[in-house]
Amino acid sequence: MAHVFVLVCLWHLTGVFGESVSVMEGDSVTLHTGLNKLMGDDLIKWRFGAENTLIIKINVMASRLTIYEDVLDGRFRDRLKVDQTASLTITNIRSEHAGVYQLQTNSRSKSFRISVYTRLPVPVLFNSPQCSSSSSSSVQYCSVLCSVVNVSAVSLSWYKGNSLLSSISVSDLSISLSLPLEVEYQDNNTYSCVINNTISNQTTHLHINTLWQPCKDSGHCCGPTEAVVRLVGSALVGVAIAAFIFHDIRSRKRED
Incomplete structure (x- = not known):
């Protein structure tokens, strides 16, 4: 019974x-x-x-x-x-x-x-244009931020290979999440940022050599974003100089 x-x-x-x-x-x-x-x-x-x-x-x-x-x-x-x-x-x-x-x-x-x-967005990585050196050694450390927007009931995590390094979770609120990571410059390990919920996940892999390139004159790491900014700035300066020279030549011809 x-x-x-x-x-x-x-x-x-x-x-x-x-x-x-x-x-x-x-x-x-x-x-x-x-x-x-x-x-x-x-x-x-x-x-x-x-x-x-x-x-x-x-x-x-x-x-x-x-x-x-x-x-x-x-x-x-x-x-x-x-x-x-x-x-x-x-x-x-x-x-x-x-x-x-x-x-x-x-x-x-x-x-x-x-x-x-809801369908999960792909995590986006933002790198810091500068890297800092350890006070006790010459090793450089670079920072990267993994971000997702308008998510709810998810976890955002950093992995080194298959090992969990850090994680942050949100319940039902629709918000933006960011999770920082500090890595040694020229580190050959594989890092990945993963967002997941109960039934799915999205992953973005960190390629250190792609995010940072060495700068000989300043001793820090420069990312693609900084390189683009410098290139655009140089182009604008060149255009301004060319315009000034053209204007100066025309002015002299009028005086003659």
């Missing part, structure tokens, strides 16, 4: 909390009824949210399928499909479709909790 009691309790707990389903925004998800076929007297309903809003009703005896697409400000319009077992498919899912879905039949009920995750 004790074993039967435990099984009954577990069945009730499953009915209350239901199945958890994670899906990426823009994808489709199917909630399976577990039915092999529909019986002639079945009346099947799908409900959504805390208010148990009716979104699907199937009257098998009357061969009638009703999809309530205009409820909840039309958030389910053109997104709901059902198959021969009354399993529900939600297409092109968005964050407003996250929540609890309730299946009701003549003999039982079943619930599903859907969590919708």
Whole structure:
């Protein structure tokens, strides 16, 4: 009897909390009824949210399928499909479709909790144009910042090979995250910045020789951004000098 009691309790707990389903925004998800076929007297309903809003009703005896697409400000319009077992498919899912879905039949009920995750951005690396030297040695250390914007429920981490160096997490708020890393100049190890959530991840690898190049005159490391700025600045100075010379020549001709 004790074993039967435990099984009954577990069945009730499953009915209350239901199945958890994670899906990426823009994808489709199917909630399976577990039915092999529909019986002639079945009346099947799908409900959504805390208010148990009716979104699907199937009257098998009357061969009638009703999809309530205009409820909840039309958030389910053109997104709901059902198959021969009354399993529900939600297409092109968005964050407003996250929540609890309730299946009701003549003999039982079943619930599903859907969590919708936004697609992750690729982490962007920003390097410092200058590197500092250790006070106790001539070793140079360079700083790089890994950043992502408009993210929620994610972790941002730095890895050295397969070893975790540092990590920062955010819950449900949509914010920007940044995580710094200091590495030795000319370090040959492989570093990577990884953003991940429950179902996906994005990685950007750090190539030290690409981010920094040595500057002979100043003894620090110069990144591509700084090099571009210097090049543009030199070009602007050259244009200004050429304009001045041209103007001076024209002025002299007028005086003659």
